[in-house]
Amino acid sequence: MPNYSRVAVFSLSYVLLWAPLAAAGTAQTDQEPDIGQKTQVTSDKTFETTPTWSRDGKYIVFVSDRFGGVGICRVGRGGGGGIAALTQPAADEVDVFPDAGPEGQVAFASNRSRGVFQVWSISIGARGLTQLTNAPYGANYPAWSRDGKELAYMAPDKNGKEFVWIMDADGSNQRQLTDGTQPRWSPDGKRLVYSKMTQGKEKNRDIYTIEIETNTISQITSENTAEFSPDWGPDGKWISYIAYKGKLGYLKNGKEVINDLKSKPNYEIWIKNVEETGKSGIQLTRSKGLNGWPRWAPSGTELAFVSDRGGSLDLWTLVPGVISKGPSTAGKE
Numbered sequence: 598m599p600n601y602s603r604v605a606v607f608s609l610s611y612v613l614l615w616a617p618l619a620a621a622g623t624a625q626t627d628q629e630p631d632i633g634q635k636t637q638v639t640s641d642k643t644f645e646t647t648p649t650w651s652r653d654g655k656y657i658v659f660v661s662d663r664f665g666g667v668g669i670c671r672v673g674r675g676g677g678g679g680i681a682a683l684t685q686p687a688a689d690e691v692d693v694f695p696d697a698g699p700e701g702q703v704a705f706a707s708n709r710s711r712g713v714f715q716v717w718s719i720s721i722g723a724r725g726l727t728q729l730t731n732a733p734y735g736a737n738y739p740a741w742s743r744d745g746k747e748l749a750y751m752a753p754d755k756n757g758k759e760f761v762w763i764m765d766a767d768g769s770n771q772r773q774l775t776d777g778t779q780p781r782w783s784p785d786g787k788r789l790v791y792s793k794m795t796q797g798k799e800k801n802r803d804i805y806t807i808e809i810e811t812n813t814i815s816q817i818t819s820e821n822t823a824e825f826s827p828d829w830g831p832d833g834k835w836i837s838y839i840a841y842k843g844k845l846g847y848l849k850n851g852k853e854v855i856n857d858l859k860s861k862p863n864y865e866i867w868i869k870n871v872e873e874t875g876k877s878g879i880q881l882t883r884s885k886g887l888n889g890w891p892r893w894a895p896s897g898t899e900l901a902f903v904s905d906r907g908g909s910l911d912l913w914t915l916v917p918g919v920i921s922k923g924p925s926t927a928g929k930e
Contacts (some may be wrong), residue, residue: 601924618657636914638676638901638913639911643807646758647694648892649695652900661680665688666686668685675676676912683899698718699742702721702795703721704717706738715732716739728769732752734752735752745766758776775793775807775814776794778792778825779827783806788808790809792804803818803820804824822840822842825838826842828891834871836868840867844864866900879917881917888902888903889904901915
């Protein structure tokens, strides 16, 4: 089994990848209806998580342990055609957080370089991996720009504080933009959406955007839930994200941990129109447990996500339907 302690420097990574497994194990019940049409893509005892779409929308790329190690896999959008392993890490290696780019390229984070997570890339159908970062304290959450010329990612400093960086697709021209994590590009490549720790009496996480050229920052969410794992829809209007309703504990160095897994932390998927100021988001899922890592399909009409509602961590898709309507209860008890 991989040495999961190496993942701890990216504490939210740990929460999304491993902590749900401890709380899962039986199907969730007593849930309100979700909004939209859901389809289960995988359904077995292995775990699947952190999905992303291929550029043509035909495949979902994700993380799984089904081939022994924790590596990157691919499956047809409806679950057909079988599941293929794209990376085959060694027993003490972990490949996580894939993002599919142009021409069959996949960027991901891996600890295969001296046990420190860095950003790597692989071309489907070709041999060999390319290491793109050599950050002193690691790098994670790679995200391709829509034109495939740049990658955004997160790299912490020596104190564990998270910062958003961008670089050219070959790993050159690396530059720091702002503090935050989990960056995703706008369709026009001019902005990034990301999650950031909110300082104050009650620490929290909210969603922000930044204009790359002007460094102008806008706050998108300000609820009393923790919002993270954002993604920008192809139309440029809608973002998806996770809202976490539960108690987060904070260590002295700022790393996040779940206080008590027995409290059944509740992760739900929301969407919000970034062009409509003053309006709250729309909650799409209502299932006790984990619903997370929402990623827009290239069509902009469908989301891939991960859920433990069936008793194990599996891939699902969701068609929100009429996304301009729906009540909001974000941050309300």
